[in-house]
Amino acid sequence: MEALRAPSPVSSPSLIRPQSFKPLSTLSFTLNKPNSLTQFNKPKFKTFTAVSSSVSTEPTSPPDQETETPDQDEKFDWYSQWYAIMPVCDLDKRAPHGKKVMGLDVVVWWDKNENAWKVFDDMCPHRLAPLSEGRIDQWGRLQCVYHGWCFSGSGDCKLIPQAPPDGPPVHTFKKACVAVYPSTVQNGIVWFWPSTDPQYKDILTTKKPPYIPELDDPSFTHKMYNRDIPYGYEILIENLMDPAHVPYAHYGIMRTPQPR
Numbered sequence: 001m002e003a004l005r006a007p008s009p010v011s012s013p014s015l016i017r018p019q020s021f022k023p024l025s026t027l028s029f030t031l032n033k034p035n036s037l038t039q040f041n042k043p044k045f046k047t048f049t050a051v052s053s054s055v056s057t058e059p060t061s062p063p064d065q066e067t068e069t070p071d072q073d074e075k076f077d078w079y080s081q082w083y084a085i086m087p088v089c090d091l092d093k094r095a096p097h098g099k100k101v102m103g104l105d106v107v108v109w110w111d112k113n114e115n116a117w118k119v120f121d122d123m124c125p126h127r128l129a130p131l132s133e134g135r136i137d138q139w140g141r142l143q144c145v146y147h148g149w150c151f152s153g154s155g156d157c158k159l160i161p162q163a164p165p166d167g168p169p170v171h172t173f174k175k176a177c178v179a180v181y182p183s184t185v186q187n188g189i190v191w192f193w194p195s196t197d198p199q200y201k202d203i204l205t206t207k208k209p210p211y212i213p214e215l216d217d218p219s220f221t222h223k224m225y226n227r228d229i230p231y232g233y234e235i236l237i238e239n240l241m242d243p244a245h246v247p248y249a250h251y252g253i254m255r256t257p258q259p260r
Contacts, residue, residue: 078102078194082209085119085183085190087224096142098122098132100228102194106181107132111153112140118153119192121179125149125157131178142178155180184208187215188224 085099085108093110100106105122107130120142122132129146137143141150141158149171150159157176170176182193182203191209193200214220229236239245246254 080195082191082193082207084209085192086226088117088185088188088190089224090226091117091190094136096132096134096136098130101192104194105130106192107142108183108190109136109142111142112136114153116153117183117185117190118142119181119183119190120151120155121181121196123178125176125178149176151178187212 079102083101085101085106086097091097091108091110093112096107096109098105098107099122107120107122109118109120109131110116111118120131122130124131124134124144124146126144126149127146129144131142131144131151134143134145137150139150141152143150148159148161149157152158155178157171157173157178160171160176163170179196181196182200184191184204186209193203215222247257
């Protein structure tokens with residue numbers, strides 16, 4: 001039985017050229033004095049990128065160009081957006097309507113003098129009574145239910161019944177005005193901008209509510225309704241994305257296949 005012999009990495013003796021070796025004592029060394037080209041400076045360390053012959057690890061863009069990334073300090077401003085309050089079909093032009101949106105108590109009412117829906121802070125500047133519990137008077141002004149103060153669509157106070165007619169025009173004072181929110185109607189919905197800061201008075205000219213063309217397209221069928229719920233939108237979205245609760249939480253109300 002012959003033994004298996006692995007090929008040796010050493011070349012055949014016939015291929016190795018003979019070389020002569022000199023003893024170490026016969027080798028001469030010359031010590032050169034360092035000049036300006038051979039001086040040893042303090043080593044400097046740099047970081048290099050390894051490059052493969054097949055795959056390059058160099059960035060595709062030049063090193064001096066940085067990729068733009070969103071500012072980490074930039075935060076979403078919840079009070080610098082348009083918000084839907086109510087669909088117009090659920091509003092009554094004969095009475096004010098109170099709503100709470102983004103933690104703000106607002107009142108929506110129809111101003112027949114300007115032919116537009118208005119959104120005010122739901123608080124009379126007199127004794128802080130909710131204006132949503134008031135009424136629309138015969139001149140189309142929003143009237144407070146407590147002392148009858150009346151306000152125009154611009155938020156100005158037009159009447160204080162208790163003020164003497166021959167006295168100072170107290171109804172024109174700035175403190176007698178109601179805070180007004182920018183508002184508009186789009187897609188059959190009343191929208192408002194949740195800031196009464198004067199700088200946002202004409203915000204509609206620079207930023208409009210999100211537009212949904214299908215809601216204005218007669219070839220589409222849609223239904224609008226409005227409901228007050230005592231929790232935030234994040235709880236509602238979580239609930240709507242959980243169809244597994246329907247047969248049990250809505251037992252006997254909705255037709256759903258029963259588990260076998």
